[in-house]
Amino acid sequence: QVQLVESGGGLVQAGGSLRLSCAGSGRTFSNYAMAWFRRAAGKEREWVAAISWNGGSRYYGDAVKGRFTISRDNAKNTVFLQMNSLKIEDTAVYYCAADRSGSGVPSLESTFAFWGQGTQVTVSS
Secondary structure, rough: OEEEEEOOOEEOOOOOOOEEEEOOOOOOOHEEEEEEEEOOOOOOOOEEEEEOOOOOOOEEEEEEEOEEEEEHHHOOEEEEEEEEOOOOHEEEEEEEEEEOOOOOOOOOOHHEEEOOOOEEEEEEO
């Protein structure tokens, strides 16, 4: 199993940047594919980005493509989400998630068995 803790959320003006971090426990963190999802108030959880166990493959949702970058540092058991050119509609609670199998569809919630508690990102005008 892996435990996940997100950090780095906060309040930022539109057009600004934030970097989220997701720290994972355990010696096998590098075996997990990872993803970021988000949930805006009153909406369903939305997939944001995913990365393979070694960082060789990265995937992005259409809403964030070209603005967000997912990366990982397996030596530090950490996954990052660099968010640039933030928009008001990016306001949400952001969650990281881990998939041990590495064979699931990276954009589906059901692929990921382990979830963090989330970190709030608020983008103001």
